[in-house]
Amino acid sequence: MYRSFYGLQGKPFELSPSSDVVYLSDSHQEALATLRYGVISDKGFLLLTGGIGTGKTTILNCLLKMVKEKVRVCVLNNPTLTRHEFYSFLAAKLGLAFDGDKAHFLVHFAQLLQDFHQNRQKILLIIDEAQVFPLELLEEVRLLSNQAGEDNVLSIFLIGQPELQEVLSHPRLLPLRQRIGINYHLRPFGRGDTERYIAYRLNKAGAANPVLFTEAAIERIHQASSGNPRLINIICDHALVSGFVRSSKLIDGEIVEECVNELRLPGEPGLTLSPGSELENSRPVKRRSRARRINSATAMLSVLTLVAAVGVLFYYLGWISW
Template identity: 55%
Template sequence: MYLQYYGFSRKPFELVPKLDALFLGETHKEGLAVLKYGVISDKGFLLLTGGVGTGKTTLINCLAANLEITENLCIISNPNLNVAEFYYYFAAKIGMEFDDNKAKFLLLFSEFLKKCRKAQEKVLLIIDEAHILPIELLEEIRLLANLGAEHPGSLSIFLVGQPELLERLAEDRFLPLRQRIALRFHLEPLSRKDTLQYILFRLNAAGAQQGALFTEKAVNDIHLAAKGNPRVINILCDHALLTGYSRNVLKIDRNIIRECVEQQQLPGDEGFYSLPKKKRFWQRGLFWLLLVILCLEGVGVWLAFRFGLIDGILQFVKNLLNKG
């Protein structure tokens, strides 16, 4: 609706960005470097964690594009599968077959890894939303990791999920799997600086024709309300542009952002969509009045000491007490 009004060629704040609209903040750049190093250096088993909407899926898609891996790549976005479904999907993605015989598949897969190693190729298995992996699948992943260790450099496995994944892996029964993890990285939210750059980048990628569409205070409130979470930033910015369009406003200010924040608030938002309340005028006035009083009292005490008035006052009080 607002595309033509603001001069966009496409929606600037889509939740799933195209690769040419992919912004990497400092934490994402660091995470991408760590993951690329893990694959290139044959670390085998890697772990990527981050909160909801921090860009984990975006990062692994960027990784796959950077490594230019098209064959032998399997990304499982919904790991809530049984063992047979898991092996069937995995086999299909790497050009193998699974006929419900797991032992047979593992033997064939071991031979497949051997050939990959000789050809200097890799199999890359990425499991997104790994925090909801069934326990039995975690055991199967351990078996695959063991096979990969027999043919170094042929298999990389990524577990990608929310921080709850760390709690699951901390259980004693997952110690063998945990010991296989060679590298781990946790995605942090965007900083305020990155939030500003992120918004400008997405606007420019969408063909924004005019200058800054969001005021500095508006960006600051977006960052505070979203806690630096890219997904929430997208939602707020999209809502704000729609609101601005409906009111014929070319520049989004903090009043529009605060209104959008209030409208987006829902139970269970994990602290998102909230801003510090503005201090009332009388509260600010009272603060400054008290500060002035304290300063005057401090100056009075200093003057009393400076000119010897304190000694005179103390002597006067002492004389009164003696007379009493």
């Protein structure tokens, strides 16, 4: 809708962009380098945490591109499984037979690891949304890693939201926690990264104007999103629609304020507002509307009272004349 108006070849702020439109902040690059080192250096367990929308999936996809030639990857992105379902899934992904017997699976799995070791290959088991993985299955994963012995063929990558750190602090998981060789927490964008990210996405979309967003607009976007890439995308896309409706060739702070106000939900933790902003002052409008309704009702009541009084007066004068 707004692409031709702003001279864009594509939508710059898609939530799921193509693989060639990936911006890596300093934090993302550090995370990627650290995790890649963990895989190639046989660190065993890797841990990546970060808030919703901070780019964990982006890091994962970049990592898989870098190691796919040397590593057999098994991704589990639905961790709400029973133990039987977990082993059945793992067997299917690794090409192993599974008859429901865990002992038989472990025999075949140990042989697979030995074959990979002889061929100088590795297996990377990735568990996404690991914060909801049952404790029993996390223990099974640790015991599964015992099958690799000292060959360092198996790496296990746990990805989750910050509460995963709390899950791993459970006493039952102490043996697993002690095996985590790489632990990285993904931070949100800083102010500079937010600006560079917006410019990068606009450039990739072929924007005719590289400074489509004003400094004030970028500042408000960063404040409202707290540097969260997913929220930045949502706000920027909404702002471009609003700018198009206004026929504005620049996205300024006022447009962003309006968009954040429209997008913000009650209790929404991601969109934050600075004290004294127009958004904070938008609530009294409802109070003023309510006050106008109250004043209207009061005026109507006064009119009705006056009509009643006049009626009584006429009735009384008529009675006297009679």
